[in-house]
Amino acid sequence: MDLPRLLNPEQIAAVTFGDGPQLVLAGAGSGKTRVITHRIAWLIAERGVEPYRIAAVTFTNKAAGEMRERVDRLLGLPEGARSEVFVGTFHRFALRLLRRYGERVGVSPGFSILDTQDQLALMKRAIEDEDLDPSTVTPRAVLSAVSDAKNRLIGPGRFASEASGFFETRAARAFHRYQKLLRQANGVDFDDMIALAVQLLEQEEVLRQRMQRRLRYLLVDEFQDTNFAQLRLVELAIGAGGSLTAVGDEDQSIYRWRGAELDNILRFEDAFPGATVHKLERNYRSTQNILDASGALVSNNEQRRGKRLWTDHGPGERIALHYAGDEGDEARWIAARMRQLHDSYTWTEMAILVRTNAQTRALEDELLRQRIPYSLVAGVRFYERAEIKDLVAYLRVLRNPRDNLSLRRILNQPPRGIGKATAQALFEEAEAMGSALWDALRFARLRGVSQRGRSALLRFRELIEQLRTLAATQDLPTVLQEVIEATGYARLLSKDDADAQARLENVREFLSAAQEFNEDAGATDLPALVGSIGALEAPPRRDPDPGDDEEDGDDASPLGPEEDSDPLTMFLDYVSLVSDIDGLQTDAGVSVMTLHSAKGLEFPVVFVAGLEDGLLPHFNSQAPEELEEERRLLYVGMTRAERRLHLTSCSRRRIAGRYQDQEPSPFLPELPEAQLEITESAARMPRYDSRLTGVHSFFGDRTSAAPAPRPTPSSLGVAPASASRGRTSPLAPAPNPGVAVRPQMSVRHPTLGRGVVLAVEGDGDSAKITVFFDRSGKRRLLAKYAGLEPG
């Protein structure tokens, strides 16, 4: 391999690093995928490492797919051939282990994977079953606590023993019940996947040893996004004798809320003593202006190791910062600017990035109106649409009879005469029998169910049994087709209102996804969709003990990947693990997506919209660590741009249907003015004159200590006094009149009763108030909705 021709010296150092742990701090656009893929190829070609001894783990299927393709190309494999290097996501890695050895940690082979919606539904039931008040112990809050716990490998038992205070003690009960219901249904949630894989490797010594003996080189991408459990999984998989290459960038860590531990990268050497650290600071993506501006921004963060990116691309254009009126005006400006740039760039070379999915609506409207082709990442995610979830639920019930959650979902969908009363009787009977709903359906006597209800249940049972028989012999598309027909779903969607038509279209798309999946899976090598994990561990064995030790030499026996999973399970796993970004059509016009989904992507022309206080940083993320993460989020957005970067900010915006005055993001003053070119929309309504009220423009604030001349407000956008935000505009909603809430104050809430204010973050309508209520403990409220009164 002619590395000097392909890579810069820093990259070469990381690629040709010998054995032991290394951390590669790879700045945005510094070629980290290049480093990972070349290292894999180098290990194989130059060091003679067998491919199955190498694994690369990423966070998205898309990243994994690209990586795999590049590795295979570097290795000079013929078109379509795949090396035995494992390339896949953390979740797929864990899932693979669980599909094989899950029984050792309490899940049976056909287990179902719950998505967020399923989890919420299950948690609601858990809270109900525990007779907790869902308005104080909200399913969302408990779920978030449970997720945190699982990410830190804390189970219901330890959670309960460490719980203190009103909320936690109740959450502990809900957690316990939730987990019980989950396992009863033979289900696993997202966080369980990692946690159970860890448990499996910790507890099954022989399996762990075999894994460690086999796997010598592990490369982990986006290391800054790993959580505690994932770090543990990495340690267990690689063992003391293997070599870990962790690649990441602390400035691009944007998943704290999902448990990502920044310390995993900041304090890498603590977990892996003697680790070598390489820094990649040469950027191949952006202009120097973009690097300087984004670098200046992120240098305001405390939590970083620090690096300085450089490029030989030259300064390039300045960054356009535009102040718009409202979101419609913002969208028009962006669209107009895109039209101008379309002379030199194709639509697909442009992207609009936003903080929240809700922002895409106005943008979409305008792009539609102007007939600018675009593709939206996310929105309502395909596999979360009700009609798709219904069909998936049918498939799950076929595969996993104990899946009570899915069974409940489809029991009367489409409507088949199993009403509330009938369903309730069935649930109670199952409860009394202590068995799964499906078994109750088969054996229960169903007292007190009407004749109609009884026969409806019977028909449903026969339907499922018949489909299950079919599933045992027919291929996936055939089964799905039959599900659609036999269940009456086809009829349900054959109405000709627009809504039914759209849903039918989705169902068709789902069916064709199944067909495609089926064809790919039938080929000798793996479907690109799925990603291989086969080579990793010992071959599957039908005897229940993977532990007995006769496998000398099985190191060299690569496994037909996934061959021990049936196609239906593989398809369901695929459906559970695809993400929005995986389906991004880069050839379908302008891309519109959230900042989170944009990570890892790059575009010649980038717009980051909605740079307003409360949106970016989001009003829900105001704690110091959260604020730093919001800053990183903007940093990630800015560094997606290759040549032209635009930032926009509105003076008012519709939020939840009401116009709200907005202030420019506090991050804007952190950008060096030298790199900016600022414009303001005519539609931007002047509010009031800062000179009269003695309020600084936000740029002025930086230099407010000195009476230095500052840029004129009209060119920079005027920021009104924060204390009076939302009160001066006739368009603003009526604020809580006259109630200035401050800490220590005693207040009364219309439904939550009396409490004491603990903290106030922000101000005006978007202020977030933390109150400790006598009855329900600590709650965070939005001032706009709180309706608090002194008391």
Next chain:
DNA sequence: TGTTCGCTTGTTTTT
């Protein structure tokens, strides 16, 4: 039993 209507409620990011 199934559908529709009006009410309340509450807002981030996603493997």
Next chain:
DNA sequence: CAAGCGAACA
């Protein structure tokens, strides 16, 4: 503004 929920109606 929307989603979600319960109650009233067909």
